[in-house]
Amino acid sequence: MAATGIGISGAIGALENVSGAMSLRVWMEANREELLRAWNGRRLNWQALCAWFKDVGLTNADGQAPTVRCAKMTWYRAGKTLAARKDRAVAEADGPSRDQAARRTVAPTDKARSGPSDEEIFALMAEADNEERRNRERRERIAGYEAQRRTMAESNGGGVQSEAPVEATQSEPAPLETATRPRVKIGQIANHVTMLKQAPRYGADRDKPLPPPYVGPRPDGMPEYLPLDALMPLDATGRQPDGRIDYEALPGLPRRSFFERDRDWAKACIPMVEAIPHEDRSLILRGLLMRARDLMKTLY
Structure with a gap:
């Protein structure tokens, strides 16, 4: 098929200008987008294109007529090259605005590096206070239990001196209900507690x-x-x-x-x-x- 029978006027003009001296990749980079627009998304017939490339003298890097596989690979690489050129052009065009945005983010970054905010510090302090309060209450409960055990051991011993009071107390610990009972304070009013009951089931x-x-x-x-x-x-x-x-x-x-x-x-x-x-x-x-x-x- 003659070159003029392809129906792509832009491609024919480009081919006439180079007279077959241009390599296949250079031609694809120069005409790829125009060919895609003219073909409007239809599938390319690479067999026909390779025959046309051979007729007009477009060759691969080795100076040989391209095969279908070679033409497809060159087409893909040409697309990647054009995309990279567009990305560089966009980056160069957006360079000033991107630099301004980077300068605007300097202050928050420095602030973030300076440490936590006041709200975060207050939250950490509150958590530390709560943890210390819980530990203190736990120590006080343990100390109360030990005092109750010592009181019970002394009251059980009466006025009789035991040869080994410590060993006797250790071998006969106070009952759990008595040991864990709160210490009695004269005149103290007990808290009124209403025990919760099992919720009704339906x-x-x-x-x-x-x-x-x-x-x-x-x-x-x-x-x-x-x-x-x-x-x-x-x-x-x-x-x-x-x-x-x-x-x-x-x-x-x-x-x-x-x-x-x-x-x-x-x-x-x-x-x-x-x-x-x-x-x-x-x-x-x-x-x-x-x-x-x-x-x-x-x-x-």
């Missing part, structure tokens, strides 16, 4: 059996109004039937089925988890604390 929940009772000491941080039967037993699996973590039924923590509302359950969980030192909290306990705090925020 529908299918009524037929679900309650978990076994909790057996063990009253955990630290447990609200006074909460009975022990609100806790899951220590040997509970803490998992749902499909194997996922069941945050609403963790061992030794309040079970969701005891409460009528999510907020009440979250309110009971938070102090019990916070009573555990931060370094001793497992990932599951941290996840429970996050869930409970989120419920308190969204439900207030």
Whole structure:
């Protein structure tokens, strides 16, 4: 087929100007976009194009007539070259505005490097104060328990001197109920506490059996109004039937089925988890604390 039969006037003019002296890649870089516009997205017939390239003298880098594979690769590389040229042109055109934007971001960057903001500092200080308060309360509780044990040991001994009072006290510890009982202060009015009861169960929940009772000491941080039967037993699996973590039924923590509302359950969980030192909290306990705090925020 003659060159004039292709029907692309721009390509014919370019070919007439170079008279076959131009390489295939240079021609593609000069005419690729025009050919694509004229062909309007239709598929290129590379067999016909390679025959035309041979007729007009367009060759590859080795001076040979290009094959279909060679022509396609050259076409692809020409497209990448043109795209890179456009990107460089855009970058050069946008250079001044980009420099101005970079200068505008210098101040925030320097501020970020200078340290945390006042709000972040206050939040860190509040968290540190809360952690110290919890540790102090825990130390005071332990000290109170030790004082109660010593008082009980002295009252049980009476006026009789024991040959080994320390060993006797260690071998016969005071009962747990007595050891953990608050110290009596004369004239002190007791706090009025109304123990919470199991929430009513409706529908299918009524037929679900309650978990076994909790057996063990009253955990630290447990609200006074909460009975022990609100806790899951220590040997509970803490998992749902499909194997996922069941945050609403963790061992030794309040079970969701005891409460009528999510907020009440979250309110009971938070102090019990916070009573555990931060370094001793497992990932599951941290996840429970996050869930409970989120419920308190969204439900207030």
